[in-house]
Amino acid sequence: MKIISVIGHKKSGKTLLVEKLVQALKKYGSVGTIKHIPDHRLDKEGSDTWRHNKAGADIVIGVTPYERLAITSKNSNNLEDALKELADNGMDFAVVEGFKDSNLPKIVLGEMDISEINNIKKIVKNTGRLRAPDLSELINIVLAQSEYVTLNTLIKKVHKNPDFKKVGTIGTFTGIVRAVTGNVHTYALEYEIYEGVAEEYINNLCKELKKRDGVVEVLIHHNTGYLEAGKDTIYIVVAAAHRQEMFPVLIEAIERVKSEVPIWKKEHTLEGSFWVSEK
Missing domain, CATH: 3.90.1170.40 (Molybdopterin biosynthesis MoaE subunit)
Structure with a gap:
């Protein structure tokens, strides 16, 4: 599995670029994404799944006619476990939004202090004007990354x-x-x-x-x-x-x-x- 992380300030266009990368990478194989959500809870407080989790369940799986959501304990709420889960599920690519402090290869969007950010592969000033040749360059960067293997x-x-x-x-x-x-x-x-x-x-x-x-x-x-x-x-x-x-x-x-x-x-x-x- 090849991995790329997209980082930048809020409203810099990270999610838009992730969408474009996913659409382009689908031509080469299966794609999984990871989103860093530092101040939000996916499992609504008071819901049945929330109560399962509070009771001590290490993994809670919610199944609806439209989707399946797995909610894990705090011990598994980290980037490494998320990447392993994508790889174990056979993903060919992982596009990560956020996690600027990680060691993952990164595409940086907009203006930001990069003095303490490592493994930068490309700096993109404006995603709104990203054209096909620019996107092709980013895809080639992703394809050139080493494989993450489990x-x-x-x-x-x-x-x-x-x-x-x-x-x-x-x-x-x-x-x-x-x-x-x-x-x-x-x-x-x-x-x-x-x-x-x-x-x-x-x-x-x-x-x-x-x-x-x-x-x-x-x-x-x-x-x-x-x-x-x-x-x-x-x-x-x-x-x-x-x-x-x-x-x-x-x-x-x-x-x-x-x-x-x-x-x-x-x-x-x-x-x-x-x-x-x-x-």
């Missing part, structure tokens, strides 16, 4: 494979930033990759493993950057006709990513930070 993203991709009818089993592996190893307490791992080369290694590995008997699909995604303890580091998905064909390939994929792909890991512990190994 485990469910990869599993859904397997289900869309034309040869899915041959699949009898799907095996997955998820690597996690381990917080405690013996007496060592790790609060984060930091991954750096050899841009372009690492992706090529992974793509070639997937192609090679897909040639094994009974294997239908092999998908690998490695997260990079600064990952706190408990966060996912890597996803590997292997789809095959039988479990006897799937498990050996899954294990081989795990070991070969670790030994062959040019990815470097820096461990941040309470005792200090250090690079774990060099390839």
Whole structure:
């Protein structure tokens, strides 16, 4: 899923630009949106769903003939969970309105102080005069963004494979930033990759493993950057006709990513930070 955030002052035209981006991106795939609403409550106080929530329900789902609304607890009211939900539901694009303090790639509308805003991809002075060539530039910016991937993203991709009818089993592996190893307490791992080369290694590995008997699909995604303890580091998905064909390939994929792909890991512990190994 490719993500773009649209930010700007009130009445700057953010929602208008989001509408235009959604309409244009629909030509390339499915689109989900996220709206930052800092001072408004969607669930009306005193309503039945509000009472369910106040009683302690962690998720309340309202179903009408026209729509379905999921209301979550405060613990899930954050941008990260919202993005994960869109990705898990198979969205190809996420257009986010607001969240200027996030690390998301951003399009800035109008005049605003950008001294403390990061990851700006484009500044648009006037959305009211945005023409087709300008919109095309913004769409190309969105298409150029890196993919946001979850485990469910990869599993859904397997289900869309034309040869899915041959699949009898799907095996997955998820690597996690381990917080405690013996007496060592790790609060984060930091991954750096050899841009372009690492992706090529992974793509070639997937192609090679897909040639094994009974294997239908092999998908690998490695997260990079600064990952706190408990966060996912890597996803590997292997789809095959039988479990006897799937498990050996899954294990081989795990070991070969670790030994062959040019990815470097820096461990941040309470005792200090250090690079774990060099390839």
